Structure formats: C-alpha cells, structure tokens
Amino acid sequence: MYVDVGNALASAANPGVPEDALERLDDRVADAHDRIAAGMDADEFGYAALNLPETADADAIEAAVEPFADSETLLTVGIGGSALGAATLTEAVGGDIDAHVLDNVDPEHVEDLLADVDLSETAVHVVSRSGTTAETLANFLVVREAMAEAGVDWTDRTFVTTGPEGNLRDLADEHDLPALDVPEGVPGRFSALSTVALPAAALAGADVHEILAGGRDGMDALAGSLFDCPAYAYGATAYALDVRGAGVNAMMPYAEGLETFAEWFAQLWAESLGKDGLGQTPARALGATDQHSQLQLYRAGPRDKLVTLVRPRERADRGIPDSDLDGLDYLAGNTLGGLLDAEFEATEASLAESGVPSVRVEIPRLDERALGRLLFDFEAACVLAGELYGVETFTQPAVEWGKDAARGLLRGDEALPEKTELGVGDANDST
Amino acid sequence: MYVDVGNALASAANPGVPEDALERLDDRVADAHDRIAAGMDADEFGYAALNLPETADADAIEAAVEPFADSETLLTVGIGGSALGAATLTEAVGGDIDAHVLDNVDPEHVEDLLADVDLSETAVHVVSRSGTTAETLANFLVVREAMAEAGVDWTDRTFVTTGPEGNLRDLADEHDLPALDVPEGVPGRFSALSTVALPAAALAGADVHEILAGGRDGMDALAGSLFDCPAYAYGATAYALDVRGAGVNAMMPYAEGLETFAEWFAQLWAESLGKDGLGQTPARALGATDQHSQLQLYRAGPRDKLVTLVRPRERADRGIPDSDLDGLDYLAGNTLGGLLDAEFEATEASLAESGVPSVRVEIPRLDERALGRLLFDFEAACVLAGELYGVETFTQPAVEWGKDAARGLLRGDEALPEKTELGVGDANDST
Structure with a gap:
C-alpha cells in the first residue's frame, strides 16, 4: 500500500498539517508503535487483531466450507463486524457465489431475499460471538423455519462461527454442524481477516491464503515512524487533521468493488474512535459517482473534511468505442479505466485547488493480496489513531x-x- | 408525512434549538415560503421542481416504457441526479424488474454487469440533460457495442430522457427511439418525480400516478409556518441545528427499501446546500444495522450531529419462530418488524439519553404514495433550508x-x- 499525504500538508490545504508538526507527532507515533508492538506480542485484547494474518488458520477455514463448495448462494447471518468483513471481501474479490448478508431485521427484505434464493442450494453462515445477538438469532430462526417449510434440512446447509459457549455452540454440537471459533481478543470490527469473514471469501472463490499473505505484508511494514509506514502515515495524518478541524473523513474509493470497503471503514473508524467526545465522523462515498453528489460540498462547504481517495493502480479495462458524438472527441481512443483515472486525478487536483485536504491511497490492483494488505493497514491506522487520541x-x-x-x-x-x-x-x- | 422535532429542542439535546428560537425562526420560514410559492407560481429555475407532481405526465411516461414492458432487466445509464432517483424508486417500490444503474465508469464492474444480464431482454434508459455527460455517454457507447456483439439491435432496446438538443436527442431522432423530455428548470437532484426517474419506477411495476399523487399531497401540505408543515419543520430544524453546531446530518431510515433514499438525500442535501462555506454534511446510515456501526460515534463522539430517524408505521411482517435458545426469551411471540420498531425507539431514546439531537420522520407505509410524499417533502425541506442559509x-x-x-x-x-x-x-x- 502506498500513501501520499502531500495534499494534507499545511502548505497545500487548510486545515492542513505543518510538516514540522508531523515530525513532532512522529515521536508520539514511535511511542504508540512500541505500545502496539507490545500489545501484539502479548496477544492483548484488541491488539491481537493485528496478529490475525499469522494466527488465522486458512486450511481450517477451507475445510469448514468444503461441504458447501457447490452452493449457489451464501447467506451470511450476522450484523456489524460479523457481517461487514464478509461483505467487503466477497464484493471485492469474490464472484463465484451469489453472496448475501442478512444484517438487518427488516421483515419485507428478509422475505424477499428468502423467496429469491433456492434454499436447497444455499449455504448459511451464522456469525455471533455470544450466540445471543438479537438480530442475528432472530434472522437465523426465520431462515431455519423457511428451510423447514421448503423441505430443506437446515443442518445440512448451515455452519457457524461463534465463541466457546452459547446458543450457536450448543446448536453446532447438537446437530454436528461445522463450527469455527471466533478469534480470541478480537473485536468484531477487527475480525475481517479471521474465521468471521474469510469463510465467505473462500466460498466466493477467493484465495484465503493470499488474503492473509497480504495481511502479513502489512505486519512486515509496521515501523516506528509514520514516514516509514503507510498505515501509520494514514492514521497519524487523519488524527492530526481532525484535531485541526477536519472532523469528517470522507472515504472515497475509485472502484465499485471497494464500495463496501468504505462501509467497513466507516464502522472501524466510528466505533473505535467515537469516544469521549472525540473521533472523526466517517462519510462514505464512491468515485467517480459521488463527484456528481458530494464533491460540491467537499470543495465549497465547511472546511471540516479530509477526503481519502483510494484506487488500484491497475485494473482490467474496456475501451470506449469510437463515435462521432458531439463534444466527446476527448473520449476517442480512451478506456473506461482511463476515464476513471482521469476523474480521480482531476478530483484530487480540484480539492487541492480549493485547499481541501486529501490523502491518496494506492494498491497495486484489486486482488486478494492487496485487499488483505488494505484491510490490515487500515486496522493498524485505526489502532494508531486510537493511541494518539488516547481512547x-x-x-x-x-x-x-x-x-x-x-x-x-x-x-x-x-x-x-x-x-x-x-x-x-x-x-x-x-x- | 409526520415529523417530530421534540428531541431536537434545547430542552432535550445539546446542541438543541430553544423553542422560542424556533418560533422566531418561523417568521423567516413564512418569508421563505412566500419566496418559494412565488418561484413555483412563476416556474422559476429550481422552484419548478416543486411543481413536478402536477406538471409531470404519468401517461406519457407509461406510454414511453410500454414497448419495454416485458424486459427482464433495466439498465439506467446516468449519473448523480440522473441515476439516484431511479435507484431510490425501484428499490423502495419496484420489484417487477431486475433494475441496475450504470452510474460509474469502473470497467470491471461494467463488464461484470454486462456479462450477467441477457441483453436481448434488457431495456436501456439513457439519461443526460445535455447529452454530453462523459460517464453516461462512455457507458452508453460500451452498452451499445456489447449489444452489437451479442447480436441485439440496440435501437429496439433503448430509450432516452434528454434535453431538446444534443447527442441523445439526435440519436433518438435518427433511430426513432422513444424519447422523453427532461423537465425544464429542474436540476438533476430534484428530478426524481419526473421523466428522469419515473420511467424506471413504471418498468419496475410501480404505480406512477400514485407516486405523483403523493407528491401532490406534499404540495398541498406546504404552509407558511414550520409548525403547520412537516417538510418545513424538518428543513428549519436541520438548519437551526447546523448553525448551533450540528454540522453532520446522519440520515438513518429503518427500512432496507429506503437505503438508497439515504443516498438520494445525501446528494440533495450536499449539492444544494454545500456552498459559501455552509451546508450540513450528510452521513448515510441504515437502521437497525448501523446501530452496530455508527451509534457508538453518534452517542459518544463529538456533539456535531443531528440523527434523522425515518420509519414506515406499518409493514408486512414475519413472526420470529419460538425457540428454547438461551437468553432470547424476549423474542418469543414477537416479529421481525416488532424487533425493528423496538430498536428504532430504543435508538431514539438512547440518543436523547445522551443529549444528541434527533428528528423522527414517519410515513404510513412504504408504498408509492407515501414515497412520493417523502421525496417531495425532503425536496421542499431542502429548498427551505437553502432560503434560510441564503445560498x-x-x-x-x-x-x-x-x-x-x-x-x-x-x-x-x-x-x-x-x-x-x-x-x-x-x-x-x-x-
């Protein structure tokens, strides 16, 4: 992952971080990194999340989902951190399965979804650490009933990820369901690289080993200076901008496959840092679409925003066909990806032109390894920011x-x- | 539509609006209403949008889409205001067609979508006022090429909504495509109740006449006092909270069918009011899901938020099956809808308990008439807020x-x- 914070400096933006303030902040980053490294070493609550790329067992996950490998549809029944990781992974690097998340208890939506899928070809993954989450258990009971009504044996179609005790554990024991353990000491919103979300990725055809390898790339890149570590560069800059007035962090990936990533980020950032009257408010956006929705506000509204621009450097592309349409000469010979990149750069420049701080985040391409790195690095950025806020x-x-x-x-x-x-x-x- | 601003008063929240300040503000609301009414009477640019419930021609829209009535799939090719209205309507009250919006130029996403649908059974609605919007025309050229490659005559599958001149108008004339006129004097983000978005609703099986009837209900409810007009109560309270420090407006509907409504609102609010350093920043959320993602921040983070809670009063429901699961006795005999309503009320109370301002918006149910009213009222609220900000x-x-x-x-x-x-x-x- 590559992070460029140049457009967040005081020389480029207002609010902006003076370069010498960033250098002073780097002393605190070094201390925070020591704290984080010690927490990781001791597998302390929370910090243990940053060890997942090494502690998660890809083989066990692949074995657990193997009985469901021929399913047409996957229903992940969970909410919050038990759902967003799976949704992020399957959207970004899945595709081999029709993946849905039941993360709300809207009866009309649940009915529509259950009516739409062939339950006999559906794998159900129920995720709840405690086994008592109201929304998740209510939905699971409804899915189980719907399967019974459809003459499908739910015990053939269901597997769980849960803690060592509780309803889901008891059910798994009683009915011999495949059961994965939630990782110990890992809050839900930090559990994407674990048994919570990786099973969905595996069923969707993604290479779970590669996702974890990307996470290990992120572990290897952790270092005691924000100038040497992209994750910390991001977390420290976001923090430094927030305390200077950029209380909103607009996460704007330029890739449809990362639309849910922005939602995952919003939970990570909001629930981790929104405490004691502190914390940056995440706003979800999508490039280039939201240039036609949010950019007016970002450029001309209150000076309270950091815009985070994310893009893959390479992607499969498609040429724009030639035409003799009026006023579109500039599209001739170009591609959809080229248009999207031009919009990315133009948006970045247009924010700079009006002095609105932005940070550029780039990954090589939208594949398993880069995605694992992206998720790990934003988790590390968030943990660092939490240390800097002191929450x-x-x-x-x-x-x-x-x-x-x-x-x-x-x-x-x-x-x-x-x-x-x-x-x-x-x-x-x-x- | 019913709006309750009690939890946004200074007696209940901080920031909050003192009741006497709201009464003083009502003089400005009366003046703004005069200005709005005059603009509507004269069909002035922008204000003309509030006449759409009367000026839009439902019969012409139904006639234009009639040749495509048997399509399996609808592709709306547009961006921003040319896409979000259609997406909002088809998600909330559609269902009879597989509706997609091509509102981004991500090549991988476009390829995946085109590979997924049967182009010979697909209706394509291209929407651009000028006929030169880069993203829209690039996507249209790609769709046209894909149809040619699939041996489908694109001229049989395509209709347009556009202005009196430009590429799309010329194409429609040349190939005898059904062509609808964009409404005059209506910015894209205010065009949901028009030829821009209603064709998608009609193809998705929604009753376009009823949607417009809901809009007319909203017109009839406009009045010169915020205490008599739900739309103005919302717009004035949001404005009054913003100038008291609630710079973020978290739109949180409790209905999956309104998830895209929150996105539509985000464009309406951001692009209309984000000017001159002013404007509230919309944050999209969804109840109950985002209780497990954003609520921590809303309750315990910076005091800079208004939370807008929206719900239908009635919905089709589904019982939660009885079970002997531990700790879930309280679900027994309840329904998914009952659980969702309890979460709505508990979230509202939990915000009040921590002094965070919220506004409750209720519609009778999620049907065409109530949706037309909801969209109209938020447009009117936005226009009123714009008058109060002076942008x-x-x-x-x-x-x-x-x-x-x-x-x-x-x-x-x-x-x-x-x-x-x-x-x-x-x-x-x-x-």
Missing part, C-alpha cells in the same frame, strides 16, 4: 444502553423515558 | 473545475497543477 479503541460501551432498552421494550416490562414531543403533521395518519 | 440552492458550480480538468487530461493537452507530494511506501510497487 479505548477496542470497546463500544455507548451501544449497550440501546440494546438493553430494546430488550426491555420487547419484554414489555420496561418503558422508555418520556419523550419530548413536538409533532408536525398528522400523528395518526395511516393512509 | 444558491439549485446550482453546483464547484464541480465544474474537476470536469474541465478531467477532459483536459484525457485530451492530453492540459496538465494538472503540480501536486504536493509526501509519499510513504513504494511508489512503484506493482506486485
């Missing part, structure tokens, strides 16, 4: 209140605090 | 620089300004 990177305490409240509502034994109301329109309109 | 709501001048630069690059006759570089990693790595 508890690996927890998510603020979501518990709502989970408890939802359970209380469903039990009917707890009411919510009274709501402040100021309604406009017909509160009872049902037409 | 040029209907233009997007900041995107032109990049378009010119990309064309220059492709022509090879213009170079970009020199880039400030600070690269970390291997700039030439291609492995």
Whole structure:
C-alpha cells in the first residue's frame, strides 16, 4: 500500500498539517508503535487483531466450507463486524457465489431475499460471538423455519462461527454442524481477516491464503515512524487533521468493488474512535459517482473534511468505442479505466485547488493480496489513531444502553423515558 | 408525512434549538415560503421542481416504457441526479424488474454487469440533460457495442430522457427511439418525480400516478409556518441545528427499501446546500444495522450531529419462530418488524439519553404514495433550508473545475497543477 499525504500538508490545504508538526507527532507515533508492538506480542485484547494474518488458520477455514463448495448462494447471518468483513471481501474479490448478508431485521427484505434464493442450494453462515445477538438469532430462526417449510434440512446447509459457549455452540454440537471459533481478543470490527469473514471469501472463490499473505505484508511494514509506514502515515495524518478541524473523513474509493470497503471503514473508524467526545465522523462515498453528489460540498462547504481517495493502480479495462458524438472527441481512443483515472486525478487536483485536504491511497490492483494488505493497514491506522487520541479503541460501551432498552421494550416490562414531543403533521395518519 | 422535532429542542439535546428560537425562526420560514410559492407560481429555475407532481405526465411516461414492458432487466445509464432517483424508486417500490444503474465508469464492474444480464431482454434508459455527460455517454457507447456483439439491435432496446438538443436527442431522432423530455428548470437532484426517474419506477411495476399523487399531497401540505408543515419543520430544524453546531446530518431510515433514499438525500442535501462555506454534511446510515456501526460515534463522539430517524408505521411482517435458545426469551411471540420498531425507539431514546439531537420522520407505509410524499417533502425541506442559509440552492458550480480538468487530461493537452507530494511506501510497487 502506498500513501501520499502531500495534499494534507499545511502548505497545500487548510486545515492542513505543518510538516514540522508531523515530525513532532512522529515521536508520539514511535511511542504508540512500541505500545502496539507490545500489545501484539502479548496477544492483548484488541491488539491481537493485528496478529490475525499469522494466527488465522486458512486450511481450517477451507475445510469448514468444503461441504458447501457447490452452493449457489451464501447467506451470511450476522450484523456489524460479523457481517461487514464478509461483505467487503466477497464484493471485492469474490464472484463465484451469489453472496448475501442478512444484517438487518427488516421483515419485507428478509422475505424477499428468502423467496429469491433456492434454499436447497444455499449455504448459511451464522456469525455471533455470544450466540445471543438479537438480530442475528432472530434472522437465523426465520431462515431455519423457511428451510423447514421448503423441505430443506437446515443442518445440512448451515455452519457457524461463534465463541466457546452459547446458543450457536450448543446448536453446532447438537446437530454436528461445522463450527469455527471466533478469534480470541478480537473485536468484531477487527475480525475481517479471521474465521468471521474469510469463510465467505473462500466460498466466493477467493484465495484465503493470499488474503492473509497480504495481511502479513502489512505486519512486515509496521515501523516506528509514520514516514516509514503507510498505515501509520494514514492514521497519524487523519488524527492530526481532525484535531485541526477536519472532523469528517470522507472515504472515497475509485472502484465499485471497494464500495463496501468504505462501509467497513466507516464502522472501524466510528466505533473505535467515537469516544469521549472525540473521533472523526466517517462519510462514505464512491468515485467517480459521488463527484456528481458530494464533491460540491467537499470543495465549497465547511472546511471540516479530509477526503481519502483510494484506487488500484491497475485494473482490467474496456475501451470506449469510437463515435462521432458531439463534444466527446476527448473520449476517442480512451478506456473506461482511463476515464476513471482521469476523474480521480482531476478530483484530487480540484480539492487541492480549493485547499481541501486529501490523502491518496494506492494498491497495486484489486486482488486478494492487496485487499488483505488494505484491510490490515487500515486496522493498524485505526489502532494508531486510537493511541494518539488516547481512547479505548477496542470497546463500544455507548451501544449497550440501546440494546438493553430494546430488550426491555420487547419484554414489555420496561418503558422508555418520556419523550419530548413536538409533532408536525398528522400523528395518526395511516393512509 | 409526520415529523417530530421534540428531541431536537434545547430542552432535550445539546446542541438543541430553544423553542422560542424556533418560533422566531418561523417568521423567516413564512418569508421563505412566500419566496418559494412565488418561484413555483412563476416556474422559476429550481422552484419548478416543486411543481413536478402536477406538471409531470404519468401517461406519457407509461406510454414511453410500454414497448419495454416485458424486459427482464433495466439498465439506467446516468449519473448523480440522473441515476439516484431511479435507484431510490425501484428499490423502495419496484420489484417487477431486475433494475441496475450504470452510474460509474469502473470497467470491471461494467463488464461484470454486462456479462450477467441477457441483453436481448434488457431495456436501456439513457439519461443526460445535455447529452454530453462523459460517464453516461462512455457507458452508453460500451452498452451499445456489447449489444452489437451479442447480436441485439440496440435501437429496439433503448430509450432516452434528454434535453431538446444534443447527442441523445439526435440519436433518438435518427433511430426513432422513444424519447422523453427532461423537465425544464429542474436540476438533476430534484428530478426524481419526473421523466428522469419515473420511467424506471413504471418498468419496475410501480404505480406512477400514485407516486405523483403523493407528491401532490406534499404540495398541498406546504404552509407558511414550520409548525403547520412537516417538510418545513424538518428543513428549519436541520438548519437551526447546523448553525448551533450540528454540522453532520446522519440520515438513518429503518427500512432496507429506503437505503438508497439515504443516498438520494445525501446528494440533495450536499449539492444544494454545500456552498459559501455552509451546508450540513450528510452521513448515510441504515437502521437497525448501523446501530452496530455508527451509534457508538453518534452517542459518544463529538456533539456535531443531528440523527434523522425515518420509519414506515406499518409493514408486512414475519413472526420470529419460538425457540428454547438461551437468553432470547424476549423474542418469543414477537416479529421481525416488532424487533425493528423496538430498536428504532430504543435508538431514539438512547440518543436523547445522551443529549444528541434527533428528528423522527414517519410515513404510513412504504408504498408509492407515501414515497412520493417523502421525496417531495425532503425536496421542499431542502429548498427551505437553502432560503434560510441564503445560498444558491439549485446550482453546483464547484464541480465544474474537476470536469474541465478531467477532459483536459484525457485530451492530453492540459496538465494538472503540480501536486504536493509526501509519499510513504513504494511508489512503484506493482506486485
């Protein structure tokens, strides 16, 4: 992975980071790196995620999915970190299977999806560390019922990734389902390079060994200076920009295959760093599409944004056919990829022209190895940023209140605090 | 549409809007409404969009798509406002056709999509006001070539929506393609209720008359006070929160069918209001999924957010099967929809509990009429907000620089300004 932070320097942007401030920050990066390396060595909670490229067992994952290798469809039943890694991998480097994620409990969507697939040709991967996640278990129960209704033996079509105890573990034991262990000490949003997401990649035809090799490239590239380590260059620059006013980080990959990567990044960044009143707000975008949607705001709106531009350097391409259409002479002899690259560079330059900071991230191409590296490096960037902010990177305490409240509502034994109301329109309109 | 801004008041949130400040703001809302009404009366540029529910011709749209009624697949070729309306409508109330949008020039994605569909059963709708949009025309040329390669007569499978002159108009004339006129005086992002997006809805089996009827409900509900008009209640509250520090507007519908609506909203809000250093930054989210991704940040991160919660009051539901799974007693006898509603209310309460402002938007159900109303009301909210900010709501001048630069690059006759570089990693790595 290559990171260019030139357009985030104070000489190029406002807010921007003075180059000498980056040099001073590098002392803190060195300390943070020591802390991270020590955490990795001790397999401490959270830091253990950065060891996954070495600790994940690709062979065991391939063996677990082997019985489902001929499936037409894969349903990953999980939510948050138990779903986004799988969705990111299958979108970017999958393709051999029709992969879906059931990560919401919208009844109409669930019904539509179940009606659309041939359940007898569907592999179901249920992912929940605790085995008690409400959305995941509710969806699993519905899928199981739908299979029974369709005359499909769910125990032939299901495998799980879960912790050492709980409902899913018990079910797996009882019905002899293939069961993978969630990695110990790894929060869900850091679990893409593990038994949580790699099974989906394997079923989609991706080379899991290569994904992990890419992660190891990232491990090897960790170093005690942001000027020597692309991941830290990214994390430190994002942090330094945030404290100078760039509270929004717009993640804008120029590749359709990385659209879900931006969503994965949004969870990683928001849930890890959004604490104690701190944290950069991720905004998802997609190049070139969102040039026609968000770029106006990025260039001319409030000066509170870092735009992260990501692209593969090479891709399979397709020529744009010649035509005699008016005003399109400049497309002649070009390719779709050439047009996309021109848009990338023009957008980067247009942000610089208006003084909006951007960072350029490049990977060689969108393949397994580069993707493994990309995911690892953004995780390392996030861990570094967490050290610089001084927050508890690996927890998510603020979501518990709502989970408890939802359970209380469903039990009917707890009411919510009274709501402040100021309604406009017909509160009872049902037409 | 029903809007409840109670949780955005200063008595409930920080930042929050004091109720008397909202009352003072209402004088400006009354003036803005006069301005909007006058603009609508005169069919002025931009304001004309709010007349579309009356000026759009549903019969003409239905007639134009009739030759394609038996298609398996619809490809909408457009970008930005020429794509997002169609995607929003077909996702929310379509379903009778396999609808895709070609709104990016990623060659791998375009190839995959073209390989996946039966082009002889595909309707192609090309949308560009000028007929010169680079991405749209490049994709159209590729689709046309792919049809020729597949032995399909593209002139049998293609219809256009475009302006009175230009390439697409000429092509339509030459090959006798069905051609619809883009509405006059309507910027792309305000064109969902027109010939730009409604053809896709019609082909997807939605009732276009009902969508427009919903828009007319919105027109009828416009009134000179935010306390009487849900659309203005939303727009005024979002504005009032932004100027008090809520620079991010997280749009979080609780319905998978509204996931693209959040994207449509993001364009509407960003491109209309992101000017002169002003404008709220839209962040796209989805309930309940993003409770496990973004809620930690919303509750515990910087106090710079408004969370907009949207839900249909009724939906087709599915019971959660009984089970003896541990710790899930509270799911017994409940439904997926009941779980989703409990999560909605718990999230709203959890935001209030931590003093984060939210607005609740409710529609009766996710059908054509309610969707037409929802889109119209958010457009009206946006126009009102633009009046309150005092920006040029209907233009997007900041995107032109990049378009010119990309064309220059492709022509090879213009170079970009020199880039400030600070690269970390291997700039030439291609492995």
